[in-house]
Every structure is written in C-alpha cells, then in structure tokens.
Amino acid sequence: MLTNDKKILIIGMGLLGGSYAEGLTDAGYYVGGLDVDKEAIRYAYDKGIITSGDTVVRKQFVEMFDIVVFAVYPKVMIEWLKKYQSFIKPGALITDVTGVKGWLINELNSFLRTDVEFVGAHPMAGREVGGVKNSTKEMFKEANFIITPTIKTTLTGMSTVRDIAEVLEFKNITTLSVEEHDEMIGFLSQLTHCIAVTLMTCKESSDLVEYTGDSFRDLTRIAKINENMWSELFLLNKEELLNQMNLFLKQFNELKETIENDDVEKMKDIMRLSTIRRSYFDR
C-alpha cells in the first residue's frame, strides 16, 4: 500500500521521471531525485517537484527511501543496481518505466537482492519532446499503465505499484504477463516504429512535402525517433520484434501478390477484413 509516509526515490530526472515526481509531490509524497545531470536536478528542485536530490549516488541518501522508481534506459537500470543495490533499504519496493520486460526480469533474477522486491510497470505515455523541462503529470491522464507481475510478485508489491498509477491518475491500469507484454509492445509500438522509419527512409521524399496529405503524415509521425533509446529497446526485445516484423512481411507480400496477379477478389477480402478490424479501434 502506498501510505502517506512512504518516501519515493526517482532515478532519472527526464520526461517520465519528472512527470512522476510532479504527480507524486503534488499528491503529498516525499519525493527524492537522482540524476547525473546537475541541471535536471536543479530544475526539478526549483520547480518544487522533488524535495531532495543528488547527482552522486550516496548510501545515506538512497537508504532513506521505501520505493525506488527507475526512469532510465533498461541497461542503465541494470548497471545502477549491480553497483549500488546494497544502498537500498531492506524491504524496499523497486519499479520501473521501461518498455521491455522479459530481458529486464531475466537480468534482475540473476543478481537482485532477495530482501527487496521488483514489480515491473510500463506507463504507456510519452511526448515528442524529452527532458525534465517538458515533463508534466498531465500526460498520464489519457495513458495506459501496465503492470507485469511474475510468480514472485507479492500482493503488497502489486498493490503499491497500482496505487502509484492511481495517484498519477492514469486513465487505465491493467496487468499483463511478461510474455504478453513484450509481444504486445513488439507489435503495437516497435513494429509501428519500424514501419514509420522505413517509410521515411525508403526514398528521398522532401520534394513531396507539398503533396502530402494526412495519411503520410499520420504514418510517419513517429519516424522522428530517439535513436539511442529505440535501438536499445529493439535489441532488448529482439526475438519478439522479429516475430512481429515477419508477420507483417508475410501479409504485405500476400497483398503485393494480389496486385501482381490482378486478384481483385482476394484483394477486396483483405480490405474488408481490414475495415472490420479497424472499426474495433474507433473511439
């Protein structure tokens, strides 16, 4: 349970970390921040979204906190814990915000102290701009929050993470298994980014700007991409992403064949299925 006396440490004071800090501070919690970037910590402190912060990892600071939220890239999180997990208070709850879960939990299982608990979470929120200066708790209001429990997850750990999501006012809080989560992300998020990037890079198209309607803009909005974050996420979910890419390729080639063969009836069948399926996604 996320009782009022719980102190929360946020590691990584970027867009997501800053937005968590704002939401939790506004709800009355004691929030600390850690980031190597002095400017980010200063900004968060001046804005009043953290009560204390540091740019160096110190035991006396880290051990104050009951809950530790990692708002950094998955590999940074693992490296941090390998170095500093001994600083964390026994019984503390650890959670995260990353978009890959299988890889992360495998890693954690191999070395995480058994007197702390990790409960994975994926707040499906983001903006086209990053950094603490663009952070805002408002971005959670329309977003999904997914918790990915495992057989080791306790009821207390689960309910604490759920409470965090409720305090942050996520629109929808659900749970998925680690495997379901990674498949879903491979399809809905990673495959769509691969498609957008491909469409944007498969030919020089700047001369087409003036003819571009909404379709092309819609399909390439996410082609502006943070290459450091996404290359890491792609490779940490490699197997699932390749599965989803192959599914897409198979169907794309099938559609292509109907065009090559003037197979109007099959083409129309595919289009009708597409129309029906898309209608489930209207809102």
Added chain:
Amino acid sequence: MLTNDKKILIIGMGLLGGSYAEGLTDAGYYVGGLDVDKEAIRYAYDKGIITSGDTVVRKQFVEMFDIVVFAVYPKVMIEWLKKYQSFIKPGALITDVTGVKGWLINELNSFLRTDVEFVGAHPMAGREVGGVKNSTKEMFKEANFIITPTIKTTLTGMSTVRDIAEVLEFKNITTLSVEEHDEMIGFLSQLTHCIAVTLMTCKESSDLVEYTGDSFRDLTRIAKINENMWSELFLLNKEELLNQMNLFLKQFNELKETIENDDVEKMKDIMRLSTIRRSYFDR
C-alpha cells in the same frame, strides 16, 4: 477561363461530386448533376447544390454544359464516355477527380473526340465517410489540387481547371506531369494504404485495443478502406505501386537485418536519417 456564364455538369453525385456542386453553386455557377442514384440527385437538388439533375443520360441535358466534371471511379468514367461522348457539346472541357492518371489518359487518347479537351485533375481531399450527404466544400480548404497537363493541354483548358480549383478554395494548386503524379500517389497514398491494411490484417489484434496508444491508431486510421475504389486504384496504377512497395520492402528488410545482426550503429544511422527527413514534414 471560368467565366460566369459557364454551365458545369457533375457526373457522380457522391462525396466529391456533391462538394464540387456545393462550392460551384455557392460561387454563382449553373451546376447540373447526373447520377444513377435517384436519392443522391434528389438530395443534391433539395439542398440547392444543383440547379438541375437527372438519373438517365439524355443528349438534351448533357449538351447544355460547357464543362463536364467526372466525379466517379476511373473505369466508370471511361465507360460513360465510350457510350455517351457524342452527347457532349463541341469545345467542352472535361476534367476529373481520380487518383490515377497514366491509365486514364492512355484510355482517353485511344477514343476521345478531338473537339473536346480533357485536363486531368486530382483534388487530394476526402473524408472517412462517403456519399453526397457527407459532402461539404469545407473539405477543400486544407487540401491540395493537382493538375496533370500533357503535351496536348491548351492554355485555356489549363486555366479553366485552375479557376475551378480557385473557386473551390483549395489551399494549394500545383501541376505535375502524369508520371510524377502517379509515382507520387503510388508512394504517398497507395503504399501508405497498403501498409495500414497490412498492419491491420497481419494478426488478430482486437484484444490489444485497450493497450493501443496513438502510434498504432495513427498508422491504421486509413485501414478502414473502400475496397471497391481502392482495389481499382491499385490495379490501375499497378506498375508504380509495385515499384513503391518494393522500395519499402528493401528498406524494411535492411532495418530488419540490423536487428538480426545487432548492428546498432547502422540501426542508429537509419533512425537519424528518419528523424531528419521527417522534420521536413512538420507543419
């Protein structure tokens, strides 16, 4: 020139035909309508967007008009002209709204009377809903209008079609060669529809609705597709569309290889190029 005394016949009283009719009638032109659907003609007449209309093709009616706008599928247009072109007034200007031009102009070159002139046009406007009841001239305000002249196009024909676009208040009026147009449409419009349809049909995804963020919705918005219109458009621009599909496939497979081979540097290069190119499309 589109002088005020010009009478304009619109063949096909659907979404585009109705919107043309509204815009031209509101600007003071005499607009007639032809459609096999009695309800559509009655609706357009009752709404006051046509002055006269018919559901049967009669010489006395057709020969009244100086300008004939085909707002029907390309094949329907060709069939209509083959049957009824003798009804059209000598010297009349013929234009269209279809998204394929090479095929259409090849066909017309083989049989169209030499005492009438065809000037191809492509108003890049549409809505997710069809039919005259959803027509509105408002949909042109943010849209591009492309004229596709050939070596046979006269200055008069060209300026008349440009005037129509201006009266309809298109945001942007440009010209492209037939080949440039069909390549551009193959890439920006047809390929994007193929991708959206493929993404929507490559796997059963209705259980993912609640996890879907904006990315997947953006990429599949156009996956609700009119199978009769689009299968015809795809096949009439077959060669160009297949070219564009192959370009996309080549690049998609290249991105896939970087994932398979853990080639982070090349993956980041592709993503950086994508980010730079997409920035040209911001507005």
